Amino acid sequence: MRNTQRYRVKEANSLWQIYKTVPFWKVVKNFIIIQLARYTPFLGVKNWLYRTFLRMEVGHETAFALMVMLDIMFPEKISVGKNSVIGYNTTILAHEYLIKEYRLGSVVIGNEVMIGANSTILPGVSIGDGAIVSAGTLVHKDVPAGTFVGGNPMQVIYTKEEMENRNNQDNLLDHE
Template identity: 45%
Template sequence: MSDDASAGGDANGDAPTTEGAPARYDRLERHPTPEGGNSLRFWTDAKSPLTVARNYAVVWLCRISPSLRLKNRLLEALGVTVGDGVSWGLEATPDVFWPERITLGEDAIVGYDSVLLCHEFLQDEYRLGDVVVGDRAMLGANVTVLPGVHIGDDAQVAANSLVADDVPAGTTVAGVPAEPVDRERE
């Protein structure tokens, strides 16, 4: 990936790095709820129910399919940007509302039962953000990645972690919320 620190990546279309990039919260698009209150009640105003139903059916098939080639092709058909050699564990789930906002770099691994979210429905608003997973990045089993998070090249996310902030290239994080792991103590 590029050394360009802009949120949009470099001129070659490479995924952005996290160094110097805006924080996740600054990258999120905010959409106020029309009548105030619970934004989930208005999800049909945010995305077509037919599109979400189609996405859900395709994602469900991908979750249970052992074929990486089939998963990658089906997810690309939904708009997910999938680099060469990407591997999805069984039950791994991309966002069913906005899968087109996910980018996975070459040889990235998304572990068993992990979830990549590009939206969050809250009180009074919903938020959208692109999820970018860098080249050779690895997400362990049962990882949840929140909207707007960028995970750098060669980064590792330990199993059962919640990624609420960007993960710099080459960094290992773990926990809820995920924090850098001191590799010197191992």
């Protein structure tokens, strides 16, 4: 189960009530910053924009590829550790608006995490240090450290131990 907080709504669906949950001008500012960052080829500039204007935690030497789409409503609920790669056109959400409720949840991405292109990360998910997320994956639950996951729905491809064995075998081959 994802770690989200649920907020019930009584009137129309929760998206119709968006500006009761988040200020309009915050959304406008976040939209502009995110769109600028999506197209800039300068990784340091992106990280500065995210830290300065969106209040995100972004680790040293983390790389957001072109077209990464961050949560426009609550980007401050996203944190990414150091030396991680967020692949092209990945979407990271910290909210979901439903019919009778909306949900908010922090997204925590660890250090040295690789997220493949066109992945979607749902609110309330943690991705452990050294994990690998295959391209096109729907990350709908936590990913343990060092694990290789992929697919829709997401499944474990290799556990941390299996990944360590593969890396050890690769290192042996490199030294032959």
